[in-house]
Amino acid sequence: MRHGHTELDTVTGRYLDWRLFRRFVAMVRPYRGQAVIALGLLPFIAGAKLIQPYLIKLLIDNHIVPGSLDGFAGLALLFLLALLGESLLLFAQGYLVQAVGQRIMADLRRQGFRRMLRLSTAFFDRHPSGRLVTRLTSDVENVGELFGAGVIASVGDIVTLIGIVAVMFWLSPSLTLVALAVVPPLLVILYLFRRNMRDAMRQVRARLAGLNAFIAERIAGIGEVRLFGQQRRTLDEFETLQNDYRDSTFRTIEWDAALYSLVEVLAAVAIAAILWKGGGEVLTGIASFGTLVAFIEYVQKFFIPLRDLSAKYSVLQASNASLERIFELLDEPEEPVGSGVYPHGPGEVRFEGVSFSYDGKTPVLKGIDLRIGPGERVALVGATGSGKSTLTRLLLQFYRPQEGRILIDGVDLYDLDPAELRRRIGWVSQEPFLFAGTLRANLDPAGTLDDAALLALLADCGMEEVAERLEGLEGVLSERGRNLSSGERQLLCLARALASDPALLVLDEATSRLDSLTEQRVGEALARAGRRRSVLLIAHRLRTAASADRIHVLHRGSVAEVGSHRELLAQGGLYARLWRLQELNGEPEEEG
């Protein structure tokens, strides 16, 4: 099970993909004003930072060493102002960067979620929900970091570095060369760090996605976890996943700590070398004491951006995986949609030679011909897995057949706007799904019906008591409608399907969870409702299907028999056998 998750969260081969990165930078465009201000503040921040050691040098050389207080206070005040200025500018810049970063994150999440809502049903068959949640949460956050901690801060570091080296050269080229002598070993350390850190960070992210997917799946199936006594095993699998995640996090911490301490050591070596060489220059009068002190300050400031730059470069590289995952989602082709209006004809539905496979290999429906005339009641029966629900999913444009056509009043279904199509088809699926929210919002998502109509619908579907218990239309349903029984959920879904006054009603085992009395009552309501519209009915209990105008018997994805109940019984084929079997099992005969 564990591998099922981690395999999906593979660490990709590429490190930093500049094409993706450029695309990310394009996302900053709407906020370029703020981004430019944040960048524009960088030279001022660097200036405020760099002037401080120089002011110390002036204080020492012009006032402390000669013992002159003239102008001392002014310089000291300037030093204080430089410190304060640096802090204020850093605050303003940090705020701007974070604000832009958060906006980019919100944009990415919005675009990702909007895209998800437009993707084909097949996409969701392929991607576990936990992983999709991770893309819109942690992946987006990683990418948000790219802007703030990554791009802008790196530019800041580069500006500071260039400034420091320039000032050091200006003050003393010989001391600068001594300080820069530690740069080659530093580069080796930074190279090793970068290579190891980016791998470790990408592991962290991949493992977090795996952990999230696992948690989401097990929470969704918590009942089954308990039912099969799998708590212990689930906890063990969780522990393994989370230990892997923790271990990969430890690796990043180790590399980070190692980098910090090694850079400190090199900085100390550089300072010692400057003290040695600079001390001699001070004694021989080549350099002033103030220059030496300022140099030590500059060297310390020189190592910080170098170290940070390297750390940020690894963040940037590691974010590639997140960028890749987000853009992959944004590039996922949307479900192709037609734009035609629903025909205002009598409402004939026709399947012509329709074949379909979910994976493109295993055929699920084979050359289906089926007609639902205006106002007709057509039933689909057949063994489990014979393709009945799949046929209804094609009718709702959830999937597209590989062969054949589905026509509504002669118009190809795939030329129609799916939103319009789905409004005209009332569908009650085998697994009724309700959203957390009020009874009203579930019953009439479009908000088009008044209270009286909604209450009448509920009464028609035998839901008065439930509505009373929930204290009316504003009564709240919990997630997936868990505070209703499965039969009650089915009734509510029926009422919801009828609420839009559909031209065609598709009932996929829509009354399978009801007791006989309720089923009879709902059956009458459906028969009343069905008088004004066509009905496609799927039923395992044949007596539910018996009253249909025509019954199609599906067998392994093909239509094996077609006819009315009487005709099929007379044929003595599959349907007749099934009917006899159900009779023997005590299903009351009820011929239509």
Ligand SMILES: Nc1ncnc2c1ncn2[C@@H]1O[C@H](COP(=O)(O)OP(=O)(O)OP(=O)(O)O)[C@@H](O)[C@H]1O
């Ligand atoms: N999303 C899917 N991805 C891949 N295969 C699927 C998917 N949904 C269904 N199938 C396969 O398609 C076949 C037909 O499934 P379908 O749900 O249409 O059967 P059914 O006749 O409605 O069965 P039941 O009576 O159990 O509801 C089955 O073999 C099933 O395994």
